[in-house]
Ligand SMILES: Cc1cc2nc3c(=O)[nH]c(=O)nc-3n(C[C@H](O)[C@H](O)[C@H](O)COP(=O)(O)OP(=O)(O)OC[C@H]3O[C@@H](n4cnc5c(N)ncnc54)[C@H](O)[C@@H]3O)c2cc1C
């Protein structure tokens with residue numbers, strides 16, 4: 001069983017975000033990056049499926065040079081090899097264009113299963129996996145909390161709203177978007193980190209994949225959300241306790 | 252013929268808001284407003300085939316969806332059929348000199364981006380709270396064309412996990428903890444505060460994903476919906492999926508070290524501070540105040 005996992009590199013959580021001077025994206029000059037959280041879970045699911053069914057896990061990531069750190073981390077955790085689609089200006093590619101890149105890379109591998117995260121922590125369109133499925137002509141399901149494979153068929157548990165779930169069956173190959181929390185994440189071992197250095201990372205360019213992009217929107221600008229609510233900001237614990245006592249009446 | 256198509260989800264509270272948005276947009280853009288509510292068993296394949304046929308024959312210029320889990324499952328596929336990108340999670344629509352601009356959130360609500368869609372049809376999904384449900388007069392109701400090929404997905408019955416041992420919906424006071432707590436060991440700070448307040452403990456999703464607290468204490472779109480008298484959010488950013496589960500709280504207190512955290516936008520009282528410094532003092536002061 002060959003499993004492809006799409007992983008995106010995003011600014012580290014808790015980064016202090018400010019708009020770039022251009023007003024078109026965030027200021028990236030002092031940022032650190034990490035794997036998109038749901039993608040870490042997608043990778044974990046892929047590794048556990050491989051452990052159960054045998055086969056191979058291939059990580060694919062579209063992004064600039066710095067993305068290679070995230071790719072190495074995936075290899076250190078146990079991915080067998082990786083594809084780095086080298087794109088410097090990935091934020092300027094809309095989801096359709098990004099998914100075209102990923103789909104072209106998937107096609108060269110013909111996997112049995114493609115896993116993505118359910119959405120990215122930065123732009124958060126929440127659709128690259130679904131778009132890829134359509135481009136590849138594969139069935140898909142989203143927000144997945146459990147994956148079972150039996151006799152060439154998939155049976156997955158979809159998360160619905162308000163605590164509801166649903167099992168859905170479909171044939172392989174297929175694309176699934178994985179929800180955070182599906183399994184417990186592993187850490188990379190020292191051995192894994194060592195081994196990662198020797199694993200294959202194939203670099204492909206959009207040109208080599210035959211994909212170009214046409215803008216589907218024009219970015220006016222990014223801003224901090226405006227505050228509309230009159231939040232009373234308190235400075236001290238004493239002040240807060242006074243409010244809880246005299247205004248909220250809970251003490 | 253062309254116009255705006257609102258694709259509604261039967262029984263979903265966001266459908267009325269989406270229809271209101273379509274009506275408003277129709278008036279501003281001078282387009283007729285149509286709606287469709289696909290029925291029958293949902294599959295991504297079936298809904299995509301049927302709606303693609305409808306959009307193609309009637310040549311809609313704008314297609315609006317509520318940003319529900321079901322829409323997330325098929326709308327990107329549908330947009331792809333038209334070689335278009337869905338603009339998801341939209342919180343504001345603006346028309347300026349006949350041109351449509353949309354605002355969507357980035358970084359789980361920490362930033363906004365305004366974009367001008369290019370080309371047609373424009374596919375948009377609306378986030379909860381973007382529009383108030385209103386009158387929907389003059390909307391042409393469309394029938395969903397029959398699906399084409401048999402869907403590849405085989406959905407089974409929907410179900411809920413076994414009854415929850417904890418029911419947070421009736422709790423008068425809730426202390427809710429987010430990832431700002433850093434380590435499982437630090438949860439004792441939350442337990443102490445909750446103890447002093449006589450509160451139930453709740454959490455954001457990542458805390459439950461990590462197994463630090465049981466899933467049944469999760470508040471949000473995939474957890475419980477609560478409406479306490481007081482909701483104290485500690486080290487929790489206030490992503491929309493969390494907010495939908497607690498916006499019924501009468502009073503919200505937020506403690507967060509990031510002054511731009513979206514949780515402050517829903518808080519009545521905010522304290523921009525390091526929780527590790529504040530919590531011990533707060534717990535002690537509450538105990539003292541209670542005597
Ligand atoms: C301000 C701003 C606003 C934008 N708004 C939109 C918009 O409304 N609609 C739109 O289509 N595009 C938009 N974009 C472009 C956006 O950057 C691309 O959509 C992006 O490349 C992919 O979308 P995403 O990160 O939201 O992915 P999602 O669809 O949220 O990602 C889902 C999953 O796909 C996989 N994945 C996504 N990207 C990669 C990657 N580079 N490498 C490997 N795997 C990946 C991951 O597994 C991820 O978990 C915007 C860009 C900017 C700068």
Ligand SMILES: Cc1cc2nc3c(=O)[nH]c(=O)nc-3n(C[C@H](O)[C@H](O)[C@H](O)COP(=O)(O)OP(=O)(O)OC[C@H]3O[C@@H](n4cnc5c(N)ncnc54)[C@H](O)[C@@H]3O)c2cc1C
Pocket residue numbers: 013014118119143359428429430431432454455456457458469470471472473474475485486487488489490491492493496506507508509512524525526527
């Ligand atoms: C389909 C879907 C369903 C989801 N369902 C849910 C759901 O039901 N419930 C839910 O909660 N989430 C849900 N999520 C996840 C949601 O999008 C957010 O990722 C999540 O709510 C963030 O949790 P958080 O606020 O704890 O973490 P973060 O966003 O990482 O926020 C941590 C906060 O702690 C603050 N902080 C850090 N250190 C300190 C300190 N020392 N002192 C004070 N403050 C500090 C930071 O400033 C930050 O604001 C869902 C997501 C998706 C895509």
